[in-house]
Amino acid sequence: xxxxxxxxxxxxxxxxxxxxxxxxxxxxxxxxxxxxxxxxxxxxxxxxxxxxxxxxxxxxxxxxxxxxxxxxxxxxxxxxxxxxxxxxxxxxxxxxxxxxxxxxxxxxxxxxxxxxxxxxxxxxxxxxxxxxxxxxxxxxxxxxxxxxxxxxxxxxxxxxxxxxxxxxxxxxxxxxxxxxxxxxxxxxxxxxxxxxxxxxxxxxxxxxxxxxxxxxxxxxxxxxx
Numbered sequence: 471x472x473x474x475x476x477x478x479x480x481x482x483x484x485x486x487x488x489x490x491x492x493x494x495x496x497x498x499x500x501x502x503x504x505x506x507x508x509x510x511x512x513x514x515x516x517x518x519x520x521x522x523x524x525x526x527x528x529x530x531x532x533x534x535x536x537x538x539x540x541x542x543x544x545x546x547x548x549x550x551x552x553x554x555x556x557x558x559x560x561x562x563x564x565x566x567x568x569x570x571x572x573x574x575x576x577x578x579x580x581x582x583x584x585x586x587x588x589x590x591x592x593x594x595x596x597x598x599x600x601x602x603x604x605x606x607x608x609x610x611x612x613x614x615x616x617x618x619x620x621x622x623x624x625x626x627x628x629x630x631x632x633x634x635x636x637x638x639x640x641x642x643x644x645x646x647x648x649x650x651x652x653x654x655x656x657x658x659x660x661x662x663x664x665x666x667x668x669x670x671x672x673x674x675x676x677x678x679x680x681x682x683x684x685x686x687x688x689x690x691x692x693x694x695x
Contacts, residue, residue: 540570574679577652592678637667666695
């Protein structure tokens with residue numbers, strides 16, 4: 471055998487031995503040769519996990535599923551009906567600048583939110599943040615201030631002074647009540663015109679965005695005889 475051929479044969483043998491050694495080192499003692507090793511599951515930060523998270527957030531809301539407007543991210547808010555990502559970012563920016571919304575009425579301060587959208591969103595929203603109540607009707611004016619301990623009765627009216635009748639008040643007058651902004655005031659007037667006057671103040675809870683807590687806050691300031 472010529473020297474060049476001998477060198478080539480030795481090189482091939484060396485490579486074969488090296489490959490066998492690598493295979494032995496890479497194989498676990500308790501695994502048979504050729505065992506296929508399955509890669510561990512992807513971490514939360516992997517592209518696949520991020521894609522799955524994005525797909526989950528893009529899904530329409532399921533029946534009965536609620537979104538917390540005081541905590542949700544823009545992607546989560548964008549799942550709400552008629553709320554795109556642009557408006558969702560506006561909502562989050564407003565929340566960061568002015569604090570939690572606290573109620574459906576609180577959303578009315580955001581540009582682009584009107585009565586129609588509030589009606590659409592009402593069944594899908596929840597609010598974990600509490601808005602501070604207006605202390606003793608501050609800033610509401612004397613006509614809407616809480617009644618004093620001894621009520622003063624307007625002659626001939628039979629109604630304590632400073633109490634607003636929600637069946638006769640205009641939208642402008644209603645929105646001065648604590649917890650009633652322009653959108654809720656318009657909803658109250660529209661509902662009153664469509665379904666008739668409110669038999670009691672508690673009947674206001676038929677308006678989306680008005681619950682027992684808000685009705686309780688209005689008891690000293692409003693009536694519905």
